[in-house]
Amino acid sequence: MDAAIPPNRVARAVGPRVTLAELVEQLGPRTITAIGSMGGAAHVVGTEFFDIADEVPDATGTLLLAPSTASLSTARLAAVASGAAERGAAGLAVKCSAERLPALAAIAEATGLPLLRVADRISWRLLDAQLTRLLGEAEAPLAGPQDRGAEPLFALANELAEFFGGSVAIEDLSRNILAYSSVPGQLIDALRTHGILARQVPASPYNDDQYRTVLRSEGAVKYPRLGEEEPRVAVAIRAGALPLGSIWAIDASGEGRVTPEQDERMRRASELAGAHLLDDLRVHATNQRPREDRLRTLLTGIDLTGTEFAELGIPEERGAALLGFEVPGAGPTAIAQLRSTAIRHLVLHRPDAVAIAHRGRVYALFTAGSVDEAVRMAEPLLPLIDRLVGEGTTVAVAGPVHRSGEVAGARELADRLLSAAARGSVPEMPRIVTAAGVRPSLVVERVAELFAAAGELRDPAIDALRATEPTRPIADTLLTWLECFGNVAQAAERLGVHQNTVRHRLARASEAHGVRLETADERLAVWLQLRATAR
Template sequence: MNAALSPTEVPAAIPRVTLAQLVDQLGPRTITAIGPADAAMAVTGTEFLDIADEIADAAGTLLLAPSTASLSTARLAAVAAAAADAGAAGLVLKCSPDRVAAIAAIAESTGLAMLRVADRISWRLLDAQLTHLLGESDATLSTPQDRGAEPLFAVANELAEHFGGSVAIEDLSRNILAYSSVPGQLIDELRTHGILARRVPASPYNDDQYRTVLRSDDPIKYPRLGDEEPRVAYAIRAGAVPLGTIWAIDASGDGPVTEEQAERMRRASALAGAHLLDDLRAHATSQRPREDRLRTLLTGIDLTGTEFAELGIPEEPGAALLAFDVPHASPTAVAQLRSTVIRHLVLHRPDTVAVAHRGRVYALFAAGGADEAVRAARPLVPLLDRLVGAGTLIAVVGPVHRSGAVAGARELADRLLEAAADDPESGAGRVVTTSSVRPRLVIERVAELFADADELRDPALEALSADPSTSRVAETLLVWLECFGNVAQTADRLGVHQNTVRHRLRRAEEERGIRLDRPDRRLAAWLQLRAAGVVHA
């Protein structure tokens, strides 16, 4: 089990839920106990189990194990024993009927409750049902549901009475925050499934539709598509900042949006936006001290040395810094970028803190190495492309072990982003590390050295590269050095005759006095030419 994935804990105000209560409320068509089980065991949360990882502290956690079907009985018994030792409330799995007896024996020997899920129940739907029963409601993210979503449900019901169809209010992550329950409302299978899972079902049309809705100033009408009823959608905003969307099934059919429908959507959006904004402010109030600490770390000004402790990040193994950059991003896009980053990183890195700073977003979380941070960053790339904008770059730096090192890490992250953006053909990829752009960093640092120290620069080479009449000679000299003095390869790369190469090299030596008879001279010449910006077109 990935140690970074801590179980979602039930708030203290919510009564304890026992294993027997969960099984009873889900019903035998969804889940059944195999073998003996401690009916009074309190379940405090759920977590998906990765059988390849070690199981850490899982006290009271119900472990969902989608990948156990291929395990041998002996291996499954070992996993169950480890889960029992970690204090898990139970292990949830799918199995064929012929394995039930063996799994019952495992439950008997380990003392761990083994729960079998019906094949027709998807893991995502099961997790959503368990979350609802446990009262978690995405507590880690402090979503609007935590503070009472009754106003949103009222908005949805009022809108549904006008449209005659089911209404859903969603956040930017496509979680369904509230939905209508008006008797006789038109509803389709897609909306029903979304309400059950409290999340919009996947569809190949989703990305384009959401992008269009969030960018439009007017309600958008989507006609009937297969089994999906026609819908009217509108963005929820606070000023220019998008907060979510409203989707109303239109029982009147595929006709255009009427003025009254548009006005009601705008009114509902304003009410929903006020509620979501209040929640964001409440969440921001609790997060602001952490964000202030990160801003202090990023600037390196007025450090106290206790910032890591205040953020809950241990100095060992240290922290990783991620820097996010969206090309030509507007302030709205940067705000949405930060919101998306924190919402999704905190699912796997609960100690994450993120801020927008000078047009970029920076996130800090505990990590023992760059590889660990890269693994956390990679899944964000397609998500950010979809929600924020194409071409987002992520720089990964770390680990850093003390407060005073974060500002330097931020400067390095900025350099990584700039190096990757300036040289898109470098192969650095979308998640940029020091190793992926190190040659570029070396050249940049050498250029700084040459700029600050006249004695390091050869005046003859400087004149050669600066004079437009000898730019071809400088280019030829650079390529010849890169080809290790091979005239034939140089001519081939430049697309000229070999004699042309020889002639240009003689000009460099005879007219400028440039001597390249020793390896150290050749290295120094190549570095100076690269630092001066001489390139082969």
Template sequence: MPLSDQPSDGGLSTVRHLLDSIGAPILKALAAPGALDRPVRGTVLHDPADPLPPGRDQVLLMPGLLADQRAAAELVEAAARLGYSAMIVKLRGADGADLVDEAARCGLTLLAAADEVSWRHLDALLLSALGSQGVGGSTAEAGDGLFALANAVSAVIGGSVAIEDLDRRVMAYSSFPDQRIDSLRREGILSRRVPEINHNLERYRILLGSEGVVRFPEALGALPRAAITIRAGSQPLGTIWAIESPEGIGGDGERALIDCARLAALHILRNRNASELELQKRESALLGALEGLWSSQETSFRLSIPPEAELGLLGFAASAEATGLLALTAHLAHALTRYIVPVRPDASIATTSRAIYVLLPGGGSEAATRLAKGALTSIRGSFGDFVRAAVAPTDTDPAGLPAMRRETDDILRVTITHPDAPHIASLDDVRAQLLLARVGDELSHEPRLRHPGVAAMAAHDSENGTDFAVSVLVWLEAVGNVAEAAARLGVHTNTLRYRLRRTAELFGLRLEQPDDRLAVWLQLRLLQR
């Protein structure tokens, strides 16, 4: 059953939509006395020294206002009286309790903006979110069209259908009274967000790495599901999840999901605003720059890099121990973008299959490290402590971006596989581990360079239960101190000396030679990986 693409007229945005679209840590509610569903038509940037103008269904931004001033409470009362939908302040370390109490008394929604976000950029974010809802224009809102698509697929398949963005927020869902549904879907619809449990995240990982319709069996109380990724070319935009009927979905159901994904992509792209399209354009330019496709002049033009700007490059990736999160790069990129763009609107962000790269045209390593700390803090609720960040050395020549990218990849290679590695690292933090990894690469490419005695020693230990390899390694790590090494091994010094002599007799290891000792140590360390 093919689906039709019928746009519908969009409605006004609400305070709730603004909070969901921008979200913490950029914007959060301090007081919301039942007014989150108030309509919003626009924004007003107001100087507290001027008289407050009428503002029905407007959001009031108050730069220059200190939350603990007496005038702040008076402005809250005036804003509520003049019809404003919400008021945004910055706390800047203040408690704000009196202001919250006054907002609750007056019935005005009070929002707090992050201190580090400029008022100009916050206003642009709000207008962008309002624009995506069709406020002030005649463009059809994607939301109603997506609800219609969800209902159309549900009519074919028989089960509840949800259309989600890459933040796993439910954008639309089917609403037939007799559709098949389970508690997990009900919870997602009620909270407008899919519960973040490892079982769900693993399914997203599988889906985003697959083409076409993917079937998931019943598990952990969740009914069987069929799902598909919404894509624009190779770029994922979201996902569609349909609960299957007891008879399955059949050929018609699969075709309905495929049609729905195609039409949903059109709705989502139609609803994208200029800021998102600019981010996408920058992403393509950054990917080319990291591959070395452009000259310095062309890269500077495409990425709007000022002359002699100190370039900083960050890389983000999930650690190898991130069960259910590893390879969810699209979700990670989406979460990072939501934090980084308001804080550094001049940043360019690019996503590959292995990592997310962030280029900062100015500020150097210190600014990059600060941004990485803030980003990891902001996404910890969704991704735990499983994300690692790499900070490349700075450069003023855009032609150096491919080398910066290689160094970022090298750092991430170490940090995502070593649980004790720092969450934010530069080359100085992992230089020794990286050197060892590179030596391992060379030995893998050129096995003839390996000392055959090391492999023979390891095999002998495995077959006979002996401890030659660990004894040699501990002795080498003790820098030849037999007493220290024997104590660490829990054996007599004579026992250790005997084992060292036998390694020469059995495996041909010449441990009296410094170069041989280094080669043997490197190979033994690599065997531990």
């Protein structure tokens, strides 16, 4: 599966042409509206995401989706529209405020390029999925024309069951069974029977790997008999790059592999099921909420299915980075504004990005193969956040992670990085914090946790020095002397005492209190305990 939508990609060509006016009419005014006149009946043969930082590609018949035009001046946007018109684009889709509509209408009139306004509540990812569906609807259906009635998914499951000879289930991303077949004589096993009764896929040791594979595959996938489970053919349901669910058919044909006809049947069933699920998504969840729920699950690490990366469109091979944002003293309104600002910036470059507010902080997850790549994504965000939310925001970068179960650990690391930044444990602490930048501080924190949890590692003599006021200067002198690598003169200067005072306190630590300092390991253990308890 093409897991992420890059800023630029080759336009998807389709068979029958659809006019731009037809697309706008079918999507409806709650999704997209024309700015000014639509001009002639331009035909659309594909879509393409367009980044304003790049030159306009050859765009003949292509509807350009431009997430990054909101900050452009009117003159710059006019130049972009003019270039797109010269390259044969069918139209340019943008998001804009109501105040800019007259200026954009004038640009459309001057360049002859239709401009479309995308509703703010519609994510670019969802719009891409809707367009993909509409541009592909003219292809041949799974079977001949027929009245599917009020429950098209059940009728679709029955058609597939008649072809495969076994029970068919259509599922959403949460593995709820949305529809199932009821063809007389169909092959069915106990697992499918239990799932139909509960309307939920039963737990199985094979589930996570199987679903991950299916959601990342372009065509149908065949699974052989596993224990009491009959052979199954499965295919992902998606619209564009947006995963929506899956179809599972018990295969009674006896074929060892997926045949070309089986693959074709499953692909067409996926397209039809995707159309119905996408309509439901558009009506009931037209924003990023389902994706935000996935991220919230990943951050907590509870009830993971193992397919979250595939559902979010993040390739496991490349990995994902997690950004944690914190604004000192921010209230709920500022946190919401911070999340909105972060996601608006990130999706311009990573359409798979998703962000949520969680426990007073904002977390964003997106495709990135290295910490440096994630830092480059975060750097342009800081001036925007300073201007729109407030100064003092710190960003923690954790990752990359390659599995769903690793995201909760990345969130814990991001929290530790933000805490280290808040304490100012590193001189001239940067505003974008990475593990490499504060590693010594992280080591000391973990050592402190280790000493607190394992009493046998603590030297009682060191604890005794810290416990009382008269002996506390001895502990402070020990710590300073060790930090000065045994240099008495330097330690005395830092403490503001005479060198003989330092020597006297070291002698008392050894002779009167039993602190051992003869070997390097002993000095290391003493320093770690003193450093950990000095926090």
